[in-house]
Amino acid sequence: MAAYKRGTVEDFPGFDARADAEVLRKSMKGLGTDEEPILKILTSRSNAQRQEIALAFKTLFGRDLVSDLKSELTGKLETLVVSLMRPARLFDAHALKHAIKGAGTDEKVLNEILASRTPAEIRNIKKVYQEEYEANLEDHITSDTSGFYQRMLVVLLQANRDPDGPINESLVEADAQQLFRAGELKWGTDEEKFITILGVRSIAHLRRVLDKYMTISGFQIEETIDRETSGPLEKLLLATAKCVRSVPAFFAESLFKAMKGAGTDDDTLIRILVSRSEIDLLDIRKAFRRDFAKSLYHAIQKDTSGDYRKGLLLLCGGEDD
The missing domain is CATH 1.10.220.10 (Annexin)
Known part of the structure; x- marks a missing residue:
């Protein structure tokens, strides 16, 4: 699995699971809940450390930390905190389920x-x-x-995408020509060609194919996909092509769209910030600043509110001026 070191959240130095568990218990004990220490701890500990805190919480108090958090918090803040507590290995499987x-x-x-x-x-x-x-x-x-x-x-x-290796320029040319013939040059669209090439070829190879496609057709592949396909397939092919170019840029655009217009897509906001916080959120922030002329931090600040906003901003990790 790829080793990423561009997250906003890392293992907390001097970590003490029992001390954190005691602070969390105190913040939820008695009348009312003190959300600040909950957010401060959970957004500055790695997912592995959060799991240790949950174990220490059960050991010290005989109580389930996630159940206690759910009973004390509500709405979007509850969703954010429960997502932070979900073991990293389960995160994607749970989202798909x-x-x-x-x-x-x-x-x-x-x-x-x-x-x-x-x-x-x-x-x-x-x-x-x-x-x-x-x-x-x-x-x-x-x-x-x-x-x-x-x-x-x-x-x-199938997860059988070709591994990255030496680029075969004749295959790059052939794939770009096939995509051109399957879309722009054809009455109707040969969807199978798009599916096979975009779904199976290596990422390094596909980056060259997309460049070659632009040279041959005069269009970006995304423009062709937009014109030649529709509905769910169009959206999936576009997502795949964008991830071939840059995964951080794809997530930056997804976050921008989640906060664009009336209402905020909080599920997307939470899912991306939590799932990428230990992987490449710094790169996503950089792409967001470059592509949308404002910082991710500023966008979150503008489009969210309350303790929920505080939690997202802590996870985001700072401004990009």
């Missing part, structure tokens, strides 16, 4: 996770999903989706 649970499918979550994770990460998600839910993730997803969209999801779930 809830995206396909009940009536309707949250395609945004499926697209975000399956387009952005490495093959090793996807294999791990499938393993955890099987262990936690005693079910096959691919079976659950295929029973809830259809058509070319389903086929692209299945390709990504």
